[in-house]
Amino acid sequence: MAPEHHQFAQPQQDVDGDGDEYISDSGSDFNEQWIDWFLGIKGNEYFCDVDVDYILDKFNLTGLNTEVEKMSKVIDMITDGLDEEYEIGDKERDHLEANANKLYGLIHQRYIITTKGLNKMHLKYKNADFGYCYRVYCELQHLLPIGLSDHVGVSTVKLYCPKCEDIYNPKSSRHAQIDGAYFGTTFPGMFLQTFAAEVMPVHPVERYIPKIFGFNIHQYAKLARWQELQRNKQIKRLTESGINVANVMNGYNINPDGSPLKPPVVSSGSRSRMRSSRSDK
Amino acid sequence: MGENDSSDFETWISNFCSLYGHDYYVEVGQDFIEDDFNLTGLSSIVPYYKEALDFILDLEPEHEIKIKDQALVQQSAEVLYGLIHARYIITKPGAQLMNEKYSKGQFGCCPRYACNGSKLLPIGINDTPGVETVRLFCPDCFDLYLPTSSRYLNIDGAFFGSTFPGFFIKMYGLDNPNLRPSDDLKIFGFKIHEGSNVGSRMKWLRATPSTDEELREFDEVD
Ligand SMILES: [Zn+2]
Ligand SMILES: [Zn+2]
Numbered sequence: 487m488a489p490e491h492h493q494f495a496q497p498q499q500d501v502d503g504d505g506d507e508y509i510s511d512s513g514s515d516f517n518e519q520w521i522d523w524f525l526g527i528k529g530n531e532y533f534c535d536v537d538v539d540y541i542l543d544k545f546n547l548t549g550l551n552t553e554v555e556k557m558s559k560v561i562d563m564i565t566d567g568l569d570e571e572y573e574i575g576d577k578e579r580d581h582l583e584a585n586a587n588k589l590y591g592l593i594h595q596r597y598i599i600t601t602k603g604l605n606k607m608h609l610k611y612k613n614a615d616f617g618y619c620y621r622v623y624c625e626l627q628h629l630l631p632i633g634l635s636d637h638v639g640v641s642t643v644k645l646y647c648p649k650c651e652d653i654y655n656p657k658s659s660r661h662a663q664i665d666g667a668y669f670g671t672t673f674p675g676m677f678l679q680t681f682a683a684e685v686m687p688v689h690p691v692e693r694y695i696p697k698i699f700g701f702n703i704h705q706y707a708k709l710a711r712w713q714e715l716q717r718n719k720q721i722k723r724l725t726e727s728g729i730n731v732a733n734v735m736n737g738y739n740i741n742p743d744g745s746p747l748k749p750p751v752v753s754s755g756s757r758s759r760m761r762s763s764r765s766d767k
Numbered sequence: 768m769g770e771n772d773s774s775d776f777e778t779w780i781s782n783f784c785s786l787y788g789h790d791y792y793v794e795v796g797q798d799f800i801e802d803d804f805n806l807t808g809l810s811s812i813v814p815y816y817k818e819a820l821d822f823i824l825d826l827e828p829e830h831e832i833k834i835k836d837q838a839l840v841q842q843s844a845e846v847l848y849g850l851i852h853a854r855y856i857i858t859k860p861g862a863q864l865m866n867e868k869y870s871k872g873q874f875g876c877c878p879r880y881a882c883n884g885s886k887l888l889p890i891g892i893n894d895t896p897g898v899e900t901v902r903l904f905c906p907d908c909f910d911l912y913l914p915t916s917s918r919y920l921n922i923d924g925a926f927f928g929s930t931f932p933g934f935f936i937k938m939y940g941l942d943n944p945n946l947r948p949s950d951d952l953k954i955f956g957f958k959i960h961e962g963s964n965v966g967s968r969m970k971w972l973r974a975t976p977s978t979d980e981e982l983r984e985f986d987e988v989d
Contacts, residue, residue: 620913621910622910649969651949651952651967651968652881653879654880672953672954678965696904696936703933703942705942706909706942706944708989709944716971717971720970724961729962736965
């Protein structure tokens with residue numbers, strides 16, 4: 487059995503890179519060890535750090551004791567790091583570890599819809615930590631994590647695009663394994679409401695209809711026309727209730743008369759100037 | 768031709784198709800390239816046309832190419848091959864080769880959750896080379912996506928062309944939009960009101976007629 491927690495005089499790095507060792511940099515806040523370690527694991531980039539104070543406030547953990555085993559030991563583990571002298575076997579450590587992950591995830595679901603949590607997620611959003619929308623007309627809109635359920639074990643985390651209002655699979659297989667409940671169903675809506683003035687996009691109305699030698703394929707063109715009719719009905723409805731939707735936040739990229747804004751003209755140029763749509767980041 | 772079967776000889780075409788990021792390309796049949804009809808108009812688009820064509824077909828150049836021109840001819844050969852490729856994949860044998868890649872999901876899967884891993888097809892929104900890089904088309908949501916891997920960032924969309932996916936889905940009977948709308952955004956389980964400043968605006972994009980009234984409306988849009 488490999489000894490996991492040697493006492494080194496020097497700060498110890500996670501040499502093998504698999505994140506299974508605590509970094510004991512003696513000077514820093516000992517209390518945040520477990521969380522720092524957890525956030526440093528590859529694939530956990532979507533999580534923000536939850537304040538220890540929030541975790542220690544029993545009120546915030548209401549109802550979670552039915553979800554997590556050995557609750558108080560697990561809380562100790564997350565907030566103190568497990569005492570290095572404390573003798574436990576690998577099996578028990580793994581068990582505690584799994585429960586700690588789950589507890590942290592469920593607390594995270596609640597935390598990211600508090601003011602502090604929302605602000606932390608806002609920074610991550612601006613930093614595109616949740617990735618970009620790959621839909622061409624969304625022009626690399628930053629995404630937000632979303633859970634399809636608030637219960638653990640139902641589905642993995644997905645990504646929400648505020649521009650096309652659609653839900654996408656994470657690109658990386660590591661992210662595709664994270665439980666969606668750790669982000670929850672409410673987060674993106676709450677996030678957009680909180681930061682509406684800053685983050686609500688203008689929605690693109692451009693769309694693609696498959697063509698053969700320049701001619702639209704009928705089935706698609708017909709559906710697209712019907713969909714456009716639905717959009718126009720909504721525009722009318724909103725305008726009649728006094729909501730301006732012409733090229734404003736949470737409106738459409740249309741002119742005041744309702745006609746679509748012309749998409750930017752693409753000039754032909756050298757191959758090096760080819761629009762690759764991701765070079766603009 | 769025909770003498771290129773020795774095992775250590777790699778043709779220009781198979782080398783080109785094996786380069787990093789070139790795995791969307793299929794190998795264009797030699798007979799297709801040798802038929803002048805298929806190349807109509809390309810000589811006026813591609814500089815060093817004759818030399819470039821010799822490169823592609825592994826032919827000795829008629830006149831020796833100056834060292835300083837070699838890189839330019841190679842570049843022209845790549846553009847020429849790409850443009851021939853765009854024409855080839857909308858022929859039956861070309862589409863068949865593309866179908867082998869498509870069936871294996873080699874162009875990737877639709878990132879949209881509701882599309883449930885629907886396989887994508889490459890497309891060039893613009894048929895002029897040098898304008899836009901390759902995009903991907905989903906036959907289910909009929910939307911366009913960027914390739915998720917950076918290795919395709921330099922692949923010219925014109926080398927696949929704007930007709931390919933349409934042609935392909937017609938040929939293989941995949942030409943049916945199959946939209947599964949995504950769920951509404953909710954806050955504590957409640958739908959957000961349309962009039963809210965974060966209310967939904969894009970439902971139309973994934974909508975399909977389902978009620979009697981909508982179906983009637985749909986019949987009338989023609
Ligand atoms: Zn989007
Ligand atoms: Zn799709």
